[in-house]
Amino acid sequence: MxxxxxxxxxxxxxxxxxxxxxxxxxxxxxxxxxxxxxxxxxxxxxxxxxxxxxxxxxxxxxxxxxxxxxxxxxxxxxxxxxxxxxxxxxxxxxxxxxxxxxxxxxxxxxxxxxxxxxxxxxxxxxxxxxxxxxxxxVSQDEFYAQSEHKKAQTRASLGIKADAFVVFGDGQVQKRKGVDDFVALAKRHPEMNFVWAGGFSFGKMTDGYEKYKKIIDNPPKNLTFTGIVERKSLVDFYNMADVFLLPSYDELFPMSVLEAFSCQTPVLLRDLPLYQAIISGYYASGSDLAGLDEQLVYLKENPEERQRLKLAAKAAATKFxxxxxxxxxxxxxxxxxxxxxxxxxxxxxxx
Structure with missing residues (x-):
């Protein structure tokens, strides 16, 4: 041994x-x-x-x-x-x-x-x-597709209507994660609900701590910052979302994307070369704020494209x-x- x-x-x-x-x-x-x-x-x-x-x-x-x-x-x-x-x-x-x-x-x-x-x-x-x-x-025993009833329960716990269009993102609250664009998109689209799960894992050492602390304390009405969520509970958030959005500027291979895939949630990412090397074809992308905005609107208005991305997420979950x-x-x-x-x-x- x-x-x-x-x-x-x-x-x-x-x-x-x-x-x-x-x-x-x-x-x-x-x-x-x-x-x-x-x-x-x-x-x-x-x-x-x-x-x-x-x-x-x-x-x-x-x-x-x-x-x-x-x-x-x-x-x-x-x-x-x-x-x-x-x-x-x-x-x-x-x-x-x-x-x-x-x-x-x-x-x-x-x-x-x-x-x-x-x-x-x-x-x-x-x-x-x-x-x-x-x-x-990631384990498909921990991250999996839930029933519509369970999704509605999670939305209700956050004060979100069952028929709302929900955009979910997670990770540490910092510039590198693209939180500024996530907030900007929430401001542009009051007709959508945005939820970000994550906080300051490294406290005041986090780059831009004071700036992001003010945003968290006074977010747009349609944006909820949950703070750090236990990993075992994240499956509920991925499932209640219509789109998982991670607008990071720099990543290696984010676990959150794999977790979203495993929950069969459509994924929207900033267009980065590192994603193209490993998960090309499994997600939608935008190169900047305008591109992400365009993709988000398109996904909201085209449920058939969200369904295609659900199937792509399922295929990616099998691969990884x-x-x-x-x-x-x-x-x-x-x-x-x-x-x-x-x-x-x-x-x-x-x-």
Missing amino acids: IHINMFSSADKVAGQGVGSAYLELMRLLKKYGQQSFEVTVNQYGSADISHYHTIDPQFFLSTFIGHRGRKIGYVHFLPETLEGSLQLPRPIKAILDKYVIAFYKRMDQIVVVNPIFIDKLAAYGIPKSKIAYIPNF SEQNLAKIWQDFYLKQAHNQMSQLVEDLMKN
């Missing part, structure tokens, strides 16, 4: 995709990998594989001490993707950027959730041979299902364990 130790603090901060991806993988290994893997969390003893999900300083130090086995780094962000998320003094930001790359370079193998980041990591000096692409996934990804992760870990054993044999022969 292969011993995998997970190093992670991803689930300590609510409302962020890194934590969701970590919890999904842990649940998948518990469900599908019990015969092959022994999984521990944040243990500093020996392991065959050490999988680092977050870049905590104590985790970085652990790579220099003890027998960590094959060191796997899970890349959920790069220095440039932190822009618009955290408000940090320039000197501290420069140090953080260098630290992030130093952490990744300490790994024996890197896993990215979007293939577009392979070239970006290579530009930082990490060999492409050390980078693997494995997409995110836990069943498909279970085999991919199992093969990946087995290969890493084999590589670790080969390295040990090679080291013994040298000595």
